[in-house]
Amino acid sequence: MASTILSLVPPTPGLLPKWLLFTALISVGNSIQAYTTLKFTARVYNPTPIDPPPTTPKHVTALSSRTFGTWTFLAAVIRLYAAYHITNAAVYQLAIWAYVCAFGHFVSEWVVFKTTRWGLPLAGPVFISTGTLIWMFTQWDAYVVA
Template sequence: MASTLLSYLPPAEGLLPKWLLLVSIISIGNSIQAYSTLHFTSRVYNPTPIDPPPQTPKHVTALSSRTFGTWTFLTSLVRLYAAYNITNGAFYQLAMWTYAVAWAHFMSEWFVFKTTRWGKPLAGPIMVANTSLIWMFLQWGYYVKA
């Protein structure tokens, strides 16, 4: 059984392709939850306490949560393709762009639009984007042969 599971892992050497696969799988789960509940998306985008009183404006609606879920699913597909085609410069760059756009989005929501605040719900996406961008930048020459 273990060998069957291992056969589904990206064939390229190193941990980066496996990381991209892991993040893709987690993102697909995040997309599903964005369609099924507002709870987790609201933890990221409401700068008020997690269960705000009714008079507190909420930034997350069912529509915005589904839109976020769709965007997250699309980025997970790009990262999934990059995990299995890590030597393809176009896929590699597209995956890097997904992390750059995610980073810019979350940072602008925090600093510019003030729809989020620093904490556990925001720290995860920021740390994944930062780690992935730096790692991919440093490993470009190892995986992509121009």
């Protein structure tokens, strides 16, 4: 059993490919929950403090949650490919862009559109995307074959 699981781990040395696999798997789980419940997506996209009750808008609908789930699944596929093909420059760049899009989305929803506010549900995706981007930019030469 353990050898079967270990055979699924990306063969490239280093932690970055394993991290990309981990974030891909978490993203798949996030996609599934976005399709099955609004609870967790609504924790991220919550009304801002400036929304007056009782007319507080509902930022999360079933449609928006499924759309977010689809977008997240696409990012998971890109991360999965990057985990196993990390030496390919084009795949590495696609993974970087997937994290840039995630960072841009979450920060713009917070700063520009005000559909979320700073807190644990938002901090996770922001820190993961930021940290992974820094890691990927600094490790390009260690993984990408020229």
